[in-house]
Amino acid sequence: MRKKILITPRSFGKSSNLPFEMLKKYDYEIIKNESGQPYEESQLIDLIKDVDGIIVGLDKITSNVLRNAKKLKVITKYGVGVDNIDVDEAERMGIKITYTPDANKESVADLVFALMLGLSREIIKLDNIVRNNRWEKIIGNEIYKKTIGIIGTGAIGRCVAKRATGFDMKILAYDKYPNYEFANSIGMKYVDKKALLEESDFITLHLPLTEETYHFIDEEELEIMKDTAYIINTSRGGIINENALYNALKNKKIAGAALDVFEIEPPIDSKLLKLDNIILTPHCGASTKDATDRMGIMAVEGLISVLEG
Numbered sequence: 689m690r691k692k693i694l695i696t697p698r699s700f701g702k703s704s705n706l707p708f709e710m711l712k713k714y715d716y717e718i719i720k721n722e723s724g725q726p727y728e729e730s731q732l733i734d735l736i737k738d739v740d741g742i743i744v745g746l747d748k749i750t751s752n753v754l755r756n757a758k759k760l761k762v763i764t765k766y767g768v769g770v771d772n773i774d775v776d777e778a779e780r781m782g783i784k785i786t787y788t789p790d791a792n793k794e795s796v797a798d799l800v801f802a803l804m805l806g807l808s809r810e811i812i813k814l815d816n817i818v819r820n821n822r823w824e825k826i827i828g829n830e831i832y833k834k835t836i837g838i839i840g841t842g843a844i845g846r847c848v849a850k851r852a853t854g855f856d857m858k859i860l861a862y863d864k865y866p867n868y869e870f871a872n873s874i875g876m877k878y879v880d881k882k883a884l885l886e887e888s889d890f891i892t893l894h895l896p897l898t899e900e901t902y903h904f905i906d907e908e909e910l911e912i913m914k915d916t917a918y919i920i921n922t923s924r925g926g927i928i929n930e931n932a933l934y935n936a937l938k939n940k941k942i943a944g945a946a947l948d949v950f951e952i953e954p955p956i957d958s959k960l961l962k963l964d965n966i967i968l969t970p971h972c973g974a975s976t977k978d979a980t981d982r983m984g985i986m987a988v989e990g991l992i993s994v995l996e997g
């Protein structure tokens with residue numbers, strides 16, 4: 689009997705056909721979500737009943753969904769953050785989980801710098817000025833030789849650090865498990881959380897979302913930051929308390945923020961949308977041709993290694 693595969697990320701196989709070519713060899717029956725929106729829980733409960741493997745994006749693979757999976761052997765995360773998957777339940781059921789480490793780290797690090805430069809030079813406002821037939825300049829800030837504070841020095845945090853050396857930035861870092869060898873190799877200095885918050889001009893978050901990191905940046909942390917500092921979050925929404933961030937931005941306790949990720953996505957009713965000292969992007973850190981090619985290939989390799997291994 690043909691094995692059945694469910695593929696939920698819309699960008700899977702879009703920039704290169706290679707992932708589909710790789711799957712073709714195994715004659716799987718493939719169901720692909722083309723809607724552009726993650727599946728609802730009820731849709732997944734229905735779809736997952738007879739699938740053998742799933743390549744999943746941001747759709748929530750809850751315990752409810754998993755309990756309806758009668759044949760599922762592998763969940764392959766198209767990306768790195770597995771916080772949308774009930775990993776404990778999957779493990780209890782003997783379902784393997786694979787993911788695509790390193791495939792999108794360079795793309796996310798690029799976006800961090802796009803956002804940092806966008807904030808410091810107020811690119812969005814300048815674009816609007818010209819579109820509205822005005823010819824006004826805004827005095828921005830350089831990022832050259834400023835202090836960057838990197839919270840989480842895993843795969844993405846380290847790519848950000850490497851880019852920061854190109855701007856001659858002073859690089860501070862905080863991580864539960866410091867990587868001193870890497871830090872020494874590029875002149876990055878580990879400090880405690882308070883010192884990083886106090887001293888940084890740009891703070892960028894690269895933590896996984898866990899019970900420990902939920903609201904890692906809250907009112908108290910925003911209060912410690914300089915009023916000229918910017919914060920950038922391309923990791924997961926729950927890591928910043930959005931309500932506290934809104935107040936800090938509204939009251940000019942900090943200079944600005946950029947978010948690629950939100951507590952609720954999309955953030956349709958968020959009050960953050962009303963502020964002009966924030967740049968918002970739609971969870972697109974990994975949305976480059978380069979990263980989607982790599983993620984597609986690695987996801988298929990992970991899936992096949994379990995189903996055919």
Ligand code: NAD
Nearest residue numbers: 769840841842843844863864894895896900922923973974
């Ligand atoms: P990683 O696992 O390589 O690094 C995470 C780092 O966080 C590790 O060094 C770890 O020691 C540290 N850490 C974990 N818990 C901590 C804690 N409580 N206190 C201090 N440090 C802690 O992950 P990564 O690949 O660098 O990804 C980082 C984040 O980026 C993840 O949340 C991931 O979901 C997110 N991400 C977002 C996008 C996007 O499109 N915006 C794309 C890829 C990844």
